[in-house]
Amino acid sequence: MVSAQNVGGSSPRVVLVVTDGMRRDFISTENTPVIANLKSTGTWFASHRSVFPSCTRVVSSSVATGCLPAKHGLAGNSVCLIEDGKLTLHDAGKPQFVDDKRRLTGRVLNIPTMAERLASMNGAIIFNNVSPGAAYVHDPDGHGHVYHRAASYGPGRVPINGPNALDIVQGIEGDTAATERFVDEVVLQRRPTLAVLWLSEPDTTQHITPLGSPRHLEMLRQTDRNVARVLAAVSQCREEGEDILVMVASDHGHETTVDYVDIAAEMVDAGLKRSLDSDDVVVAPNGTAALIYVDPGQVSDIEAIRNFLESQPWCGQIFDPQNFRDVGIPAGGNLAFGVAMAWDDGTNEYGVPGRSYAVLSANGQKKPAGCGQHGGLGRYEQSPYLIAEGRGFKAGETVTSETSAVEIAPTVLHFLGRAVADLDGRALQELN
Template sequence: MARRAVIVVCDSLRQDLIRPDTAPVLAGLMADACAFRAYRSVFPSTTRTSSASMATGCLPATHGLLGNTMALDEGEGLVCRSVGNPDFRQRMRRATGATLKVPTLAQRLAPHGGAVVMSNVSAGAAYFHDPDGWGYVYHRAGSFGPGLEPETGDRHLAIGIGAEGDRAMTDRFCGEVLSDRRPALGVLWLSEPDHTGHAEPLGSPAHLAAIRTADDRVAQVLATVARLEAAGDAVLVVVCSDHGMETTRRTVDATARLVASGLKDAADSTDIVLAPNGTGAVIYAAPHARDRGPALRRFLEAEDWVGRVFAGPELAELGMPAGGDVLLALTTAADDEPNGYGVRGRADIVADPESSKSYDGFGQHGGIGVNEQNPFLVVRGGGFATARATDHPASLIDIAPTVLRHLGQPAEGMDGRALPLDPPQVV
């Protein structure tokens, strides 16, 4: 009997949007398997950070990837960079001497059956599952095997983002990866409903259609797993999202406001650098500017677009480093008002100077809002209780140690803990 694990991520799918009419397969799975209703994401609640946290079982302070964007000093002072760019791994190595600070599942499992990741989100989110090439990562921007050797020709994952790309990727994942190559761990990260949620109102016909396509892809994987189990494999199946979404209420040019306040020298200055992360942001400071921390906090706490500011020990409680270049973090103001389709939760977002896209009226995430911190997690197989809904605390960082326990491997050095097999039923 081969022990194997499969993770499927429906990017940004809120738990409250899983219903029999919107996602019948997922709704049935949550009723029949073990559903962790109190499951939460990390901060920033962005896909790239979530990818690293899922891969390492660690909080951002431990693994070192601090958002969809990060400030790096590559020799000329702090500059905000997009983690989504395919070359960010190289930039991070130049600036810090490494990529992630701790081992990934791919590294831990390299001698024990290996890991294969197929991802249709940003390149950075895909590559930080395995930034140093211990296993296989397939992405439309470039696919790599052990040692970061390129997978070219028919081996490359040549797809587009969105529903059709997810469909083609899932076909290959179920056939080639799960059925033929049979790694100890297979990870499938779908672009939907995140891709549509960033471009259409939450709950709109287009967004609900995207949720349904993700539901269809989960059905494909479950059908494949059923065949593997019938052949004798013991498969742990983890189906989840990495975060939820809020509706964007307004977009704020936070960097311009810092400059206008006199607390940042110029929009492109390296003294104080704001890294936008949707409904959250991280503020970095050069050594000579760290004494501006108290004034920056007072300024931000007086701004109507800011929900909460974190500094010092509060950063550690948030799972962020309380030192080094990081000075402050913030989450934006939010309310519980519904959008035009009745989906509750609106929040301000921080403008990204590198992006011209408008998210106003569409979905966004990155902070600690009620809805973006309401992803879903359901686990099947591996000895987990069935027909169980539980409010036992659970986090994205608990997935990796849960996988390793099933595969008979140690999980030392992880911030997360393996989820209980028989958690208390919701009363």
């Protein structure tokens, strides 16, 4: 079924593992001993950041392309697309989102992904257990292989069915099943140039459990064991002489949610939006951030919306098209405001710092307040971690200058001798 290639170290390759939502300050010898130990054999990026909004589908696009949303073009976990001249809210996590985005805007992402760039050199295989949309933005145009529980695709987006599909559940049980298959089939047998394992934990548990609670800490330990499985397989391949770069990272951290805000309902009450379902003003919820779209044909007083937002206790920072570029938000599509919800360094019941307001999701579904959330610019949701181990990276080194998710692709491409100009990120080998 599969053939081993490049055995004997003939071509360098990269293995990237992402533990979704893991905060940098939760990396410890107690809870994540394997990841903590990797700091001594690899380089630790002590000021690593997410992007804005710090949502998985957005960060996934930034990891895949090496660019901020302003360049790759996916603004949020939920976004408005213009359909028949009207603002229409889309959930970028849905399996059909990539097709909708392509149909309505011409492209899913504006920048080639690593899967596309590496297609001619033994390609990319992505195993992903978060939302379907987050999985498919790694390779929306079908240059490599993407495995997800909703559906898996090979080159040309040909569906992978039957026993070769990835029949797992979201959460630790599915993560572990995905890891075991990834290790045996991808790292040890198929040996693509880029192998990505994106685990759903600890993010899945953090959304429904207080940060620092026993259940949360147990999830960190189990996720660490999945990282250990991958590292053991990499060690085995390196012993055979292979030149492998390992990057282990998270995409964002979490903050404790203090309350959920129904921004759309508050705007209706304030007379700034016709009704909850109206398309004059549409709020796209993004966890602890929101994207607010305004139809200029229906709304003349955008300043009234800004004044309303500025006066709300839940509003942290407001961005508009004049300063979108500063924070990496894509302009156009009638996007009028990016809002990062207010946050502080207060602690939760387990003494874990970082609290933020969150935006009620479009379906009105509240995740429990007191649990984790992300999307905004809070200190801890903007503190994911990154470790790189392999050629080009010094063992035990700490890099303190700021890095972010956009640095992963340039680093991978640099390692493979395929450096690309004009990406937002830099190759991290140059900082080391």
